[in-house]
Amino acid sequence: MQRSNNDIWVGLLVLIGAAALLFLALQSANLLSLSFQKTYQVTALFDNIGGLKKQAAVKSAGVVVGRVKDIVFDGKSFQAKVVMAIEAQHQFPKDSSLKILTSGLLGEQYIGLEAGADEKNLAEGDKVQDTQSAVVLENLISRFLYNKAAEPATNTDGK
């Protein structure tokens, strides 16, 4: 097959396209850091996960140590079962506790992991017992109103 100058230019075009795709995949979607780290999976049951989503961060002391892999409804306990993949370089005691927290006032929700004091560490497939649900604003308000109503109505006229 004969060669022509167009070969060079089309090759350049393909190269530019590949570079653009690579830029999109690496710089904006962060392909590398997601897939090449070794992880171990841990599950936990929550009464209410609020707005937690797949791929949400698992943070300990504010640093991302893992990601939420899967969220399913557990029909036996009527709770939400959350599967997390935690990076293998971070080891946590077995009695660590999980909380669903919100970053900022309107930010997205993540799982906060507080290390416990157990000698043994969490391993693949372990279940974290100590969990605390997401704060649901409606529940908070209704509890507040209920407490208000339950108070004896003395301080309105008594002063």
Next chain:
Amino acid sequence: MIVRGLAYLGWTLRVVLADIGHATRLFWQLLMCAPSCLRRFGLVRDQMHFLGNYSLAIISVSGLFVGFVLGLQGYYTLQRYGSASALGLLVALSLVRELGPVVSALLFAGRAGTSLTAEIGLMKAGEQLSAMEMMAIDPVRRILAPRFWAGVFVMPILSAVFSAVGILGGWVVGVVMIGVDSGSFWGQMQSGVDVWQDVGNGVVKSLVFGTTVSFVALRQGFEAQPTPEGVARATTRTVVLASLSVLALDFVLTALMFTI
């Protein structure tokens, strides 16, 4: 009166059906030409050079300015809610998911689609296509198919360049000029953009749009009336039809891809 209306209705239906039939047949022929095109890749390569390399300048300049505008407008809106740090995410998602494939397909229709239609239409007007058929050369295989496949191959490249340059443009306005924190610009983008969900679907979209635009352009040229007026009308129709079908298909694809 009623009979004539009925006849008109029937005639319209017949014409529309025949049109769809012709289009489908041509599309099928073009698809079937893929092996022979790949075997004689020189023809496709020359068309890729003509369609791709010459469109690169307009695509990257438009991408840059779209990125600038997204950076500015996005900043003004986000800053109202105190979340200017999400600017990178906004710029990247809107470019990779929608604007990259769609705007580059529209530009491609205007820049390359029209030239395809005019070229083929003039070949037809000058009876070059008939002459080829006399020499037992299939014009669909020799003329149309290389242009079609070149358009399909080139479109994802152009759309990726558009998105990448656009993100850089958004970065220039957001980080360099306005002063959004660089770390949160890229960090929010990286945590929010998924490779397969967003970037991959953008590539799929641009493949579909490349197929659509080049097919519409080639068919309009191939079916054009072999007169100067006919070629002019076909060129106009290419832009209108290609743009409308790109926008309509974009809605359908978005509805399929991004609804859970």
